[in-house]
Amino acid sequence: MYGNPLEPDRPPDGTYIGVYPARHTSIHVNWHLPEGHAVPHLPAIPEPPANPPDYWFTDTMPTKPTRERGGPWYLLLFVPVALSLATPLYNRLDPRLFGMPFFYWGQLTFVVLSITVVTLVYHVTKVRRR
């Protein structure tokens, strides 16, 4: 009996280093709750075996995300949005560029600004690899 409930006689794909206590524990995780039940706490992760292989992570579920810290930088993303929505600001013919009225090349500039801002925010909020 193997782990895949759809095909119990088929060995799992991939290779496993060490024993995985999948169907042999008494822990029964039931995501599919009947109606009317409040959201339960998650059960604890099963205890690792006595000699765990190197790859085993005991804290596989961190309690809060440890990813990108953006905060104030994300507010910068509003700048091109606000500019593009401020129609009275760019609804004019002059100054012209290559003969194009400002209404047209100005909005194209906001697009370029959008690219710049998003690239900037991306680089600043990238996860720093330790």
Place this chain on the structure above:
Amino acid sequence: MTVPSISDHQVELTIFVALFAFVTILGFGASHWRRPAVPHSLEQWGLGGRAFGNWVTWFLLGGELYTAYTFVAVPALVYAIGAGGFFAVPFAAITLPIVYIFLTRLWSISHVYGFVTPAEFVRARFGSRTLSLLIAIAGILATMPYIALQLIGLEAVLKVMGVTGPWPLTIAFAVLAAYTYNSGLRAPALISIVKDVLLLWTVIAVLVVVATTLRGWSGIFDAASAHFAATPNPGDGLLLTSVTSHINYLTLVLGSALALFLYPHATTGVLAARNRATIKRNTAGLPVYTVMLGLIAMLGLVAIAYGVKPIAGDRNTIVPVLFDTILPNWCAGIALAAIGIGAIVPAAVMSIAAANLFTRCVYREFIRPGATAAQETRISKWASLWVKLGAVAVIVFLSPQFSIDLQLVGGVVMLQALPAMVIGLYSAWPHRWALVAGLLTGLVTGLIMLYQIPQVAADGRVLREHFGGAGWPLSNLGFDTTVTVYAGLLALAANLAVTVTVTIALRSAKVPAGVDITLPQHYTADEGDPQLRRMSELVDGVRHEGAHALTAVRSRDRSG
């Protein structure tokens, strides 16, 4: 303008057919590209294996967001009313920052649970099959007319070369259906690269021609300005002329931007990406297409300056006729092929996205819950075939105006999925029944509003009583004003109001909400995250191929 004939356009037609044959070969060959170990799973067929990197994602998203219809209809609008048609540029400019934040979250949660469609995410977040079914239906309904519109773009191109009748369209789509069935999302991904090369060539060619004739851009704008001054419509011109047009412009920009990434084909392109960084870099890179779109929009003004007239009153033929007029034969052939191929790429992706929605949210939920990966893929393949056939049938047997009307309705319909998806990405506070009520309210309100909008000609005559446009006049509420607001936004406002009030009511009445099986840290998960294991791996100890997490849960329940 006389009706064009094939004999005058032999060079163009030859180049067009040759390029189409080339992309057909590519389409069939795409199934061998990045060939996976297990080809018959929905993630492989419908999402290309979730492994598209920066460049391929850029080409794919660009190909499906900047469609042939966009390149044909936006200049046609600029030709008709001038500045108001340029809304496509700021709309794309404001969409991308919004997408940067929201869609990376959607990608992460879909990566953890193996979601192929956004409606599945709603099911997991709010625990409501009804809500996810409604969103799936909204997605399918909104996408199908969009596919038909690509056919209209292709038809306009064929008309210019003198090819008329339903058979060329049907053959083109039959071939498209064949290689999409075979290769899935890989086919349009590969073909979009070709399309972009051709499009870039076209844009450069047009820029060169404009720069060297008619005194460059200043000549173009002077001619256009004179033309608009001579028309009876006071609302057209090189600039937005009144408060009405400002507000119409603003609400159209905002409404289109909010709806764009709710469309299933846009989320399909995003979910096919390899990791969060790919999406972020593409958010920065996709606006390059918008710059191209801006230049193409200005082609509407170029058409005015060159005195181009539409064929038989069909304004969608403006751009193809312009290419035919100002570019040399061989160049025009390349340009027309660029538009034609630009029609089949999004049609393919949209049909795949609609098929995925049907398979995951209708078939696997309600018809056959234990479907294996191979069965899912087969159902999806057939569904995408039927969707394309339906689109061809609509174009061939019904008028094109019908498709345009349907697409208008589709845009308003799609926007109503916003509360569930966008609020759902950050919080499970809305009650599922409130969301259902809100969605239905928004749908009904939007449809009523669209029904009330007449199409008025420049001199005030009413051309059509109903479904005449997207701007709903506020005078219907009793205000003494000519301001019109995009109907979709008003319907969305009604939707949100109902959602919030009903949620407050239901929560205070302690009506049980659905179970949210997602965890906060999953919304920022990334590819190869060492602290992440797929839910199915952790709980069952097996590597599942994606979305069987939810199926595995159910079958385990049954076995007790």
